[in-house]
Amino acid sequence: MINTLIEYLRFPFVRYAIIVGVLIALCSALLGVTLVLKRFSFIGDGLSHVAFGAMAIAGVLNISNEMLLVLPVTVVSAVLLLKTGNNTRIKGDAAIAMISVGALAFGYLLMNIFSTSSNLSGDVCSTLFGSTSILTLTTREVVLCAVLSIASIIIFILFYNRIFAVTFDESFAKAAGLNTEGINLLIAVIIAVIIVLAMNLVGSLLISALVIFPALSAMRIFKSFKKVTISSAVLSVVCALSGILVSILAGTPTGSTIVAADVVCFALCCAAGVLRGKI
Amino acid sequence: MALISVEGLATGYESRLLKDDISFTVEEGSYLCIVGENGSGKTTLMKTLLNLIEPVSGQIRMNGLTHKEIGYLPQQTDVQRDFPASVKEIVLSGCQGRCGMRPFYSRAEKKLAADNMERMGITELKDKCYRELSGGQQQRVLLARALCAAKKVLLLDEPVTGLDPRAAMEMYEVISGLNREGMTIIMISHDIEAALKYATHILHMGSNIFFGTREEYVNSDTGRFFLREGGVQA
Ligand SMILES: Nc1ncnc2c1ncn2[C@@H]1O[C@H](COP(=O)(O)OP(=O)(O)OP(=O)(O)O)[C@@H](O)[C@H]1O
Numbered sequence A: 001m002i003n004t005l006i007e008y009l010r011f012p013f014v015r016y017a018i019i020v021g022v023l024i025a026l027c028s029a030l031l032g033v034t035l036v037l038k039r040f041s042f043i044g045d046g047l048s049h050v051a052f053g054a055m056a057i058a059g060v061l062n063i064s065n066e067m068l069l070v071l072p073v074t075v076v077s078a079v080l081l082l083k084t085g086n087n088t089r090i091k092g093d094a095a096i097a098m099i100s101v102g103a104l105a106f107g108y109l110l111m112n113i114f115s116t117s118s119n120l121s122g123d124v125c126s127t128l129f130g131s132t133s134i135l136t137l138t139t140r141e142v143v144l145c146a147v148l149s150i151a152s153i154i155i156f157i158l159f160y161n162r163i164f165a166v167t168f169d170e171s172f173a174k175a176a177g178l179n180t181e182g183i184n185l186l187i188a189v190i191i192a193v194i195i196v197l198a199m200n201l202v203g204s205l206l207i208s209a210l211v212i213f214p215a216l217s218a219m220r221i222f223k224s225f226k227k228v229t230i231s232s233a234v235l236s237v238v239c240a241l242s243g244i245l246v247s248i249l250a251g252t253p254t255g256s257t258i259v260a261a262d263v264v265c266f267a268l269c270c271a272a273g274v275l276r277g278k279i
Numbered sequence B: 001m002a003l004i005s006v007e008g009l010a011t012g013y014e015s016r017l018l019k020d021d022i023s024f025t026v027e028e029g030s031y032l033c034i035v036g037e038n039g040s041g042k043t044t045l046m047k048t049l050l051n052l053i054e055p056v057s058g059q060i061r062m063n064g065l066t067h068k069e070i071g072y073l074p075q076q077t078d079v080q081r082d083f084p085a086s087v088k089e090i091v092l093s094g095c096q097g098r099c100g101m102r103p104f105y106s107r108a109e110k111k112l113a114a115d116n117m118e119r120m121g122i123t124e125l126k127d128k129c130y131r132e133l134s135g136g137q138q139q140r141v142l143l144a145r146a147l148c149a150a151k152k153v154l155l156l157d158e159p160v161t162g163l164d165p166r167a168a169m170e171m172y173e174v175i176s177g178l179n180r181e182g183m184t185i186i187m188i189s190h191d192i193e194a195a196l197k198y199a200t201h202i203l204h205m206g207s208n209i210f211f212g213t214r215e216e217y218v219n220s221d222t223g224r225f226f227l228r229e230g231g232v233q234a
């Protein structure tokens, strides 16, 4: 088993794929904390469906580099969803449900009508649940993913204090002269980028898990924002790494394996939290 | 020139009028107390001053004052269940306005946060989770945060709510100490005795709005009536 792994790791391409997987897991966990605390998790879910729809359109239009279409569409929807969500909560929720289900339906419809591929259900399945293997990423995708996720991580670190202020108490932050709309916009854009990136790793249906689980796990154990952020990043990286390695070895689908690892990790953290409360 | 001057201001929610014709000025270094019954629009006025809600009409002018120099203690902060935030992180976030474009807090700002925690007597709680504190302890944390943010003006919405009598006394002393050092204070309070003891000016929100110095208030009809109801000998 170890031998198989070493053999795989000899290919530089496998190593790059692993690096990209870890980077994506890292930035989705960082933003995940804010997303969960700001009650934005539903936006993540809606966006992933929008990304799916955009992906289908890109396929129909035969755009060679899908990212060029999917990324801007998802970013714009993120901004729009945030705007509606801010004004009135309930209407915002309904808008998201409409957009996400609509995008899902249209995406499938388009794929069905215009698809030139012989393996339609396979295509749909891999867009929804991620490619069966992260190793099918092209070099260009790997480079793009790496650049965008590193950029997101740097932006997150630079804005960390401001993101905390806006997440904890938005009206105080606004009263103190912070540009809260700007920060919210930034958060929305980064989330959209991460979701598009994570689609390559786990597929559009499982993205929410990648974003939410590490944050929820970390919140079981730690009580300060910094500790929660750091530990959710660590947990997410560990889960992604073990998920990817297991999927290479056992030939399981990468996305579901990573999410399964996240679920196990969450269960362990719950147990740890309960034990800690007893002591 | 007054630091803040409000002229013919009308407040309300989503252009539904709540109170109109509010006019007053706040001089640098003064101590303004806003009093009035529940629901008379005190909190709404303060939020309008802070630009958290749009004025329905009228003007708020600030002279040589930006929002980054204002500290604010909200009447209510609804923090979600389970929000992981330590006392230290929250107090430090009050320094945000001082940072400008700088991404991280400087040593001076960390020192300021530590001093304000000391001042509010919450230094031992600094690594505790905010959600697990008592109501009064939470109030002190938010006060320490407001003190970090206040460079020139401190806006307080019922600062002593939830504090025990001794802590409330200390709180008033801290605020009046800051005021003597030159900080401008605007405070909403139901504690009319304290208001009369410390304030230089009073704004009474009611069916008719009164604004004037403390002496003028005590001798006005509104003031006399309100004080008699409150059982205060002026
Ligand atoms: N978000 C809101 N939307 C609509 N109306 C509101 C909102 N918040 C408060 N009001 C209304 O505005 C009025 C004034 O409220 P405000 O909070 O300013 O009173 P207050 O003077 O601060 O009272 P208290 O002494 O109880 O704090 C109340 O009648 C209230 O119902």
Ligand SMILES: [Mg+2]
Residues within 6 Å of the ligand: B042, B043, B044, B075, B157
């Ligand atoms: Mg009020």
